[in-house]
Amino acid sequence: MRRIALAAAVLSGIQTTGCMTVGPIAGPVMSATAFTYTAGRATQDFHYPAATLQSAITGAMDDLRVHSVQLTHDAGMLVYNGSTADNRRVSVTIRPNQAVSRISIRIGWFGDEPLSRALMDRIGIRLGELPPSAIPVDPPSEPASNPYFSRDAVPDSVMLRDQADAIYRDTPVP
Structure with a gap:
């Protein structure tokens, strides 16, 4: 019982005193964490070095017809930029961190969850x-959809028609 309590204390970060004879027991190593999608960005961790992920990402982007792919380096991160078939921007970022690399995907201005999930799945398949x-x-x-401007909104030409008519007149009026 003491071993379980001690292992639980170590895993939860509680500082203990004394000698620990049994260290924390690791469960099966998972190679990827769960897919998350928040605010238009998909994120998933993979237990692979960045070099292994690079070929999987380019292959997955090619599978889903993302074209014009270019690699850039930015503050220790690798960023793949490309375009979808309907010319939306695709950005895939690898953030290496020891044995785990975090991949995040952003498609278009406001995101595309089905395409982001499909791209993460293709990366998993390639790995x-x-x-x-x-x-x-x-x-x-x-x-x-654009959260700021609705496609069904009244166009400016109709909305501001009366204001424009009031400002511009054909006859000079004092």
Whole structure:
């Protein structure tokens, strides 16, 4: 019982005194953490070095018809920029951190969850984490709507028509 309590204290970060005879027991090593999607950005951790992930990312981007892919280095991160078939910007960032590398994906201005998930899945398939599956003919895509301007909004030409008519007159009036 003491071993369990001591291991739990060590894992939770509680400082203990005395001699610890048994260290924390690690469970099975997972190679990837769960997919998360927040505020238009998909994130997932992979237990691979950045060099291994690079070829998987370029292959996954090619599978989903992301073209014009360019690699840049930014403050220790590797950033792949490309374009989708409908010319939205795709940014895949690798943040290496010891044995774990975090991959984040941003598609377009406001995100695209189905395409981000498909790209993460293709990376997992290329790494051998997921079972092989067919490459989709048409990549899944559902661009997020603009939270600031609705496509159904009244256009400015109609909304501001009365104001424009009041400012510009054909006859000079004092």
